Structures are given as structure tokens and as C-alpha cells.
Amino acid sequence: MSADLTRNQALVMKTLSGAEAPLSAYTILDRLRGDGLRAPLQVYRALEKLTELGLVHRLESLNAFVACAHPNCHEQELIAFAICEDCGKVEEFSDDVVKDRLDGWTRSHGFRPAKTTIEIRGNCGGCAGKA
Amino acid sequence: MSADLTRNQALVMKTLSGAEAPLSAYTILDRLRGDGLRAPLQVYRALEKLTELGLVHRLESLNAFVACAHPNCHEQELIAFAICEDCGKVEEFSDDVVKDRLDGWTRSHGFRPAKTTIEIRGNCGGCAGKA
């Protein structure tokens, strides 16, 4: 189960869970120096494992990481992210129609998909109003 | 028009157009040292302009750049990329249904989208067969 994380994994997970916005690996490292972490690799290794477990997602367009918003987000399904460039808030959603359309394209083109990234950058409702 | 590129912009554009796979900014720089380019910024500035013009796309999941496959790819439309992790080939396509679904989500959530990234990593038909 996801309960038996190692010390470093748990530290990184706690940091991401408590964050209001995506964090870079180095930001995580800085927040964990007080807990004894010293090298980027300690964070990257934990992130790799947490991502495998589906507890953390990497945002490619940000080079940053975010805790999964769902209780048990299965890796299988296609996840889309809406990322606010002002406040950093990330919303995570999935859409079967989008998944079907992309699956249709890959199937008809003989493309074998491994991982799909959908990231919408912009402004969330709160921040768009303020503009 | 797109014809009056500056020297550096034209050099970068030519390099990307002739490439078989996406190139990183530093790879472009290395290929253009013979033409007098010396600093990363010369490449990044050209890439920024070319991206604005819609002649080049940035692949977020690769931190790399690719020449637009379409004659006149308007920035407006939503573009998806299928990227082969073996041979590097990139196919560019768009899908109105996907666009509508994502637009629907953002509209209903008050999210104002600025830029959307869709990247499918995997293996192209040619490479998937060889596996």
C-alpha cells in the first residue's frame, strides 16, 4: 500500500501535500534541509518513486511537481491539468471523450502511446476576475 | 510576413527545418557555431520570436524545439504532438472535439486558458513494429 513510504519519500510527500502550488525539486529540497536532506538526488529519487505510485504528478510545462488531488488517482487514466499562472493553483481532471479522441488518433496512426501530457496554462476563476 | 527573419532567426529556423527530430537550444547552438553563434541567448531569442510567429513549437516534455509541420499553423488552434521516443519523429495534429471538450471544461470552471500543451510520448508506427 501507499502507507509504507520511506523516510525521504514521506518527507517529500508531506511537503507537496502541504503546498498551495507546484514545487520544483530544489524548492522541496530547501524546505527539507531542516530535516537533514542535503542533495538534489535525495529529492529526485523520492519524487520518482512517488510518481510511480501515482501520488505525485510532474507538470512538464513547469518542471515542477504537485501532489495528486485525487484519493487514488490511477495512472491508467488520462489526466489533464489546469494551472493558474498567477496563484499557482492546479486543478486536475479527466475527460473520457478527450481520451477516446486521442486514443483514436494514435490507433489510426499506428502510434503506441506511453504517456500523455495535457496542461492548460492560464488563469483560474479567482485570478481571472481580478485582472 | 514570415519572410523577413533576421540573420539569427533564419539560421535557427534553417537548423530546425532540416532536423529529423526535436532539438534542444544547446544542440542548435552547437550546430550554428560555424556560423558565428556563440551564446545560448542568441538561440533562445531567435526561438522566442519564431515561436511567436508560429514557425516553431516548443515541446514541453522534452525541453526541445521543432519546426512547425504545417505551412501556416495558426497559433489559435489547439495542437497536439505525438512524439516517438525511439526515432524522435514528431507528428502534429489537431482535433476539434478535443478542443471543444477542453474549452467546455475551462468555461464551466471560470478558467481563462492562455496556452494548452498536449503531448503524447510513445512509439511511432515504424518503431513500435520493431519492438
Added chain:
DNA sequence: GACACAAATGTTATGATATTACACATCCTT
């Protein structure tokens, strides 16, 4: 417990990607 194996850790160094700051040149409009 002793052993063997897999997984995780600690540490140093290095590689790869991207931007800031500043001085100068070029082009275009008035």
C-alpha cells in the same frame, strides 16, 4: 541468526537547460 538480494540512502561532481544585466547596433518613423 546468517545469508543473499533488492531497495533506498548519502555524497560529490558534473551535465543540461534557461535567464539577467548591460552595452551597443540596426531599422524605421517622424
Added chain:
DNA sequence: AAGGATGTGTAATATCATAACATTTGTGTC
């Protein structure tokens, strides 16, 4: 010619990520 917008050259620095190696910890088997 003056002014502004855009592009250029250069050095320095910031940010993101991995390689290599030695060591430790957890886990299952005997």
C-alpha cells in the same frame, strides 16, 4: 537628426537533472 522599437553580443549566473560510487537498510530464505 532625433527618438523608439527591435535585434545583437557577451559574460555571468540561475535553475533543473543525472552519473558514479560507496554504504546502509529492509526482506525473504535457510
